[in-house]
Structure formats: structure tokens, C-alpha cells
Amino acid sequence: MITDIRSFFNLNNEMVLFLYGLVFFILGLSISLQSRRHSRLALARSLGWLAVFGVMHGLHAWGQLFVPLQATYMNHVGVSLLQIFQVLLQGLSFAALFQFGADLLRDRWPFLIWLSATVTGGWLLWLMGLGLFTDIGVGLWQQQASIWAGYLLALPGALLTAYGLRYQAEKQIKPLDLTHIYSTLRLAGFAFVAFAILAGLFGAYGDYFPPNWINQTVLTRSVGVPEPMFRSLTGLVILLTITRAMEVFDLEIDQMIEEMEIAQRVTAERDRIGRELHDGAIQMAYTAGLIMESARRKVADEDVVAQRLDRAMTALNESIAGLRAYMSDLRTEPTAVSLAEGLQRETSNPRFTTLMDVSLQWNLPETAVFTPIQATHILAIVSEALANAARHAQASHVTVLAEENNDVFYLSVTDNGTGFAYADDESGFGLRNMRDRARLLGGRLAIDSTAGQGTHILLTMPRETI
Known part of the structure; x- marks a missing residue:
């Protein structure tokens, strides 16, 4: 059974690689096309890195199809340059994923931003040293670069992303009572854990531990299904969950508009009350005050009625002052x-x-x-x-x-x-x-x-x- 499965995928290897690249390229493209500039969520600020990861990783996967085809037409130097570019696409895509995870956790562990940049820089410097100061061929150089890109960038980057998505879901999504978005982000986190294992551990074969024990070849021989197929399925889950989770930005804008509508209604109502107080209650109070002043002038100062009118006028003036203060408070x-x-x-x-x-x-x-x-x-x-x-x-x-x-x-x-x-x-x-x-x-x-x-x-x- 395993032999038949392995034979089927060997015959359709090009299709597997194409689907692998397509899933991640669509992931990056869909994120790039989603407008997030109005969002106040930290997830919106960080998603650009995931878009870069998706596009670059998709191009890297397609390179596994493109480069062997070009080898029949191009000279050795041209093919070597394509192989170098393919390795850089792989490593830098993992670096973008690392940066995405670090950015999700920026407010909790700010040092992660510098850690991801430092690890990426160290990987690039090691590649340069390996190519300039050793006599290994391009094929072996590409193999070593891929192995260590998985260990140093893909494995920690995907794990950080998984935890970062869970952290943001707990911190910003759960309080909004968006249960479906919360569950979707948690599922995306599990998918990134799977990706960390596949891309970080099951990479190319190496003649040392651990890549001589844990690699793509061992996985394929064990289950008959090539490792890129597993990555494609994992990438499909990531694509579906992240796309669904991005609905939160539309919901956020709807919420902002609703808050603005409420604020406008409150402002309009305050204006109406203020105008009615000015044109109604205060004018009537002024009229009552004028009538009382007129009556007061007709009464002798020692009369009990005069004293009561004075107290009534004082109370009325205080009421008018209170109404004016209330109107001032209403003014926004x-x-x-x-x-x-x-x-x-x-x-x-x-x-x-x-x-x-x-x-x-x-x-x-x-x-x-x-x-x-x-x-x-x-x-x-x-x-x-x-x-x-x-x-x-x-x-x-x-x-x-x-x-x-x-x-x-x-x-x-x-x-x-x-x-x-x-x-x-x-x-x-x-x-x-x-x-x-x-x-x-x-x-x-x-x-x-x-x-x-x-x-x-x-x-x-x-x-x-x-």
C-alpha cells in the first residue's frame, strides 16, 4: 500500500510542488489585498510579515519546479545563481515568519524583534562564509543552507507565530466576544505548530545528527506521502483560517461606525436639549423673573410679601444659573x-x-x-x-x-x-x-x-x- 502511494506521488511530484507553492502564494496575496489601515488591532500591524512569508515561500516552492527545467537550457553559472536565489527565498521567507511571530508578541517580549533580525543576519553571514571560505559545491551549499534555515528560522518562527496568534486571540479577540474568530485563530496556531515540525525538522538530509535521522526522505519512506504534500495541507489550513480571521477587520470597522453613530446621536440630542432649554425654560424663567421684579417694586421693603419675593427671585436666579451651567455641560x-x-x-x-x-x-x-x-x-x-x-x-x-x-x-x-x-x-x-x-x-x-x-x-x- 505504501509503495503504491509513494509511486503515485512520484509520478505527480510536479503537481504536488505546484500546489504547495500555490497555497502559500495565495495566502500572501490574500493578506496583501486585505485593507487593514483602519484597524487598531496588533494583528493588523503584523500581518504584512505573514504576507511576505506566503509570497516568498510560494515562489521558493515553485523554484523547485522551475530550476530543474532551466538546467537543461542554461549554463552551470546560471543554474547556480538560480539555486542561490531559491535558497535565499526559502530562508528569507522563514525570516519573515519569524518576524511575524515576534511582532505578535512585541508588547510582551520586545527583545524578540531584535532576536529575529539577529538570527536572520547570522544565518546570512554563515551562508556567505560557507560559500566564500570553503570549497563545497553549490548543491551541498544549498543543502546545508536549507537545513539550517529550517532549524534557525522556520522552527522558532512558526512556534512563535503559533503562540503569538493564541496570545492575540486571548488578549484582543476574546474580549470582543467574537467566538468564531477566536476559535479560528487558535486553529491557525495549531497549523503553524505542524508547519514548524514539517519545515523545521523534516528538511533536507544531512550526514550528521539530527538531519540524518529526521528528514524528508525518512518521512516519505514511512508513510509514502512526500513531505511537501503535508506542508501543502498545513498551508491550506493556514490559508483558510487566516482568511476567515481577517473578517475581524470588517467587524471592527462596523463597530467603529456604530460607535460614531451613537456619538452623533448623543451630540444631536444634547444640542436639541440645549436649544430647548435656551428657547424655552430659560426664557420662561426670565419672564417670571421680570414679573416678580415688577411686583417687588410695588411692595414696601418692610412688607412680608417683599421679603418672600426677594427670596423667590434669589431662588429663580440660582435656577437660571444652574440651567446655564447645564447647557454649558451639554455643549460638546x-x-x-x-x-x-x-x-x-x-x-x-x-x-x-x-x-x-x-x-x-x-x-x-x-x-x-x-x-x-x-x-x-x-x-x-x-x-x-x-x-x-x-x-x-x-x-x-x-x-x-x-x-x-x-x-x-x-x-x-x-x-x-x-x-x-x-x-x-x-x-x-x-x-x-x-x-x-x-x-x-x-x-x-x-x-x-x-x-x-x-x-x-x-x-x-x-x-x-x-
Whole structure:
């Protein structure tokens, strides 16, 4: 039975090597194509190294097919150079895996970053010395380089990666209650342990211990299946688990958008309460105070009624002061007179810049002065427009422009998002709130949007109101 299996794989060795390279190349490519720039997870910061490992290791595997074919066409020097390049691809791919594992554990053991670089440098220097100061042939040099790349780079690198994935799963994924992502990362860790054994221990044959006892040939003779086939299966598990685990970045962005929506709703509600207090309760309290003052002037100072009116007026004034303090606490937008500073803070707010590129064009003099109330309303309009661009339009770039022309102040927010079919009578609360603020500024808000063509919001305000 084992003989038949061995014969089958011997006849299809090229297919095994092709699949081996394909699995790891797709792993690297899929990671490279996944956008992670908005993520706050340490895993996102480190995955670039795993992508490098996948691409380089896939190319190394395909080299085992390509180099023997070229040997029939190229001279000895050309083939030797290809063999050297193939060894470097193998070793550097393992070095990238080592670096990936070290990066996952950076906050726990920072020295691992330097350890991986030191071991990689030592392996390269040893290769140079072996090639320059000994008379071994390229074939033997390639064999020794492969053996020690497995021992020094693949074995510790894959084991560190396995532990690093488990560590990140426990630290950052489990608290988010993402059970399927947590289980997937743990399974990926087990796959890397298997890869560590296969790539680190079962490498090329050597005439010394341990590669003379534990090597690819011994494994193939024992089970009939070549070692690259086992690596291919392990790589397939790694590919599937890592690809599934990368869903966490989409979930993370959804969570960030949800948090931003909640913050926007809270801000809008605070603004509504503040305006109602100002226009309703405080105005009524002022009116009551005026009536009491009028009544107080008609009563003699020694009258008991006068004393009670004085106490009532004192209590009313304290209530008005309390309401004003409450309104001040509700105000969340900056109240700085310098609108330039406020816009700079708003357009560089990580709430927006982690989801899209935001640029600010300020074409007003730095000395342009706005009252605190004006700055508050303008910044609230910008904040709502940016939130809509990120939350609904899925824009990748937004431009905020502030300028003045013919004594009119213009503020525009333009995005390249999906747009929408806009109608004044069908707009949501956020857009109504923006128009209300524009009216409070004595200005006008125009919204120009078409489905699929982005959105342009323009606030115009006469300069004399500034």
C-alpha cells in the first residue's frame, strides 16, 4: 500500500510542488489585498510579515519546479545563481515568519524583534562564509543552507507565530466576544505548530545528527506521502483560517461606525436639549423673573410679601444659573473663537481619519474671528457632514473648504462617496439639524447629491454676521 502511494506521488511530484507553492502564494496575496489601515488591532500591524512569508515561500516552492527545467537550457553559472536565489527565498521567507511571530508578541517580549533580525543576519553571514571560505559545491551549499534555515528560522518562527496568534486571540479577540474568530485563530496556531515540525525538522538530509535521522526522505519512506504534500495541507489550513480571521477587520470597522453613530446621536440630542432649554425654560424663567421684579417694586421693603419675593427671585436666579451651567455641560463642540483651529481639530479627528482621508483647505486669513456660537454651529455642521460621509456614503476622501468672496463666507464639504437622491422634505434628522444651524447663523445650507456621484454640502453666510 505504501509503495503504491509513494509511486503515485512520484509520478505527480510536479503537481504536488505546484500546489504547495500555490497555497502559500495565495495566502500572501490574500493578506496583501486585505485593507487593514483602519484597524487598531496588533494583528493588523503584523500581518504584512505573514504576507511576505506566503509570497516568498510560494515562489521558493515553485523554484523547485522551475530550476530543474532551466538546467537543461542554461549554463552551470546560471543554474547556480538560480539555486542561490531559491535558497535565499526559502530562508528569507522563514525570516519573515519569524518576524511575524515576534511582532505578535512585541508588547510582551520586545527583545524578540531584535532576536529575529539577529538570527536572520547570522544565518546570512554563515551562508556567505560557507560559500566564500570553503570549497563545497553549490548543491551541498544549498543543502546545508536549507537545513539550517529550517532549524534557525522556520522552527522558532512558526512556534512563535503559533503562540503569538493564541496570545492575540486571548488578549484582543476574546474580549470582543467574537467566538468564531477566536476559535479560528487558535486553529491557525495549531497549523503553524505542524508547519514548524514539517519545515523545521523534516528538511533536507544531512550526514550528521539530527538531519540524518529526521528528514524528508525518512518521512516519505514511512508513510509514502512526500513531505511537501503535508506542508501543502498545513498551508491550506493556514490559508483558510487566516482568511476567515481577517473578517475581524470588517467587524471592527462596523463597530467603529456604530460607535460614531451613537456619538452623533448623543451630540444631536444634547444640542436639541440645549436649544430647548435656551428657547424655552430659560426664557420662561426670565419672564417670571421680570414679573416678580415688577411686583417687588410695588411692595414696601418692610412688607412680608417683599421679603418672600426677594427670596423667590434669589431662588429663580440660582435656577437660571444652574440651567446655564447645564447647557454649558451639554455643549460638546469647541467654543474657541478661532474657527481655523476648530476645523483643523475636526478634520484630523481619528473618528473620521481612520475611515477616510480628510483634507482641509483654509482660504481665510488666520485672524478671521468668529464668535463662540458661530464656531460651535459651523463645526457641528462639519462634524455632521463628515460623519455622514463615513457612515452612509462610505467615502474614501472628503475635502473641507473655507473661503470668503464678496463679503460672503463659504464653507463646503465634498466627498466622493455613494451619494443619495436628496429631497428637502425627505431628509433625516442630521440634515435637518444642519439646516437649522445654518438658519441660526443667518445663512443658508445647500446640499447637492446624486446617487453614485458623491455629495457637496455648501454653507453660505453673509460676512456682516461674522
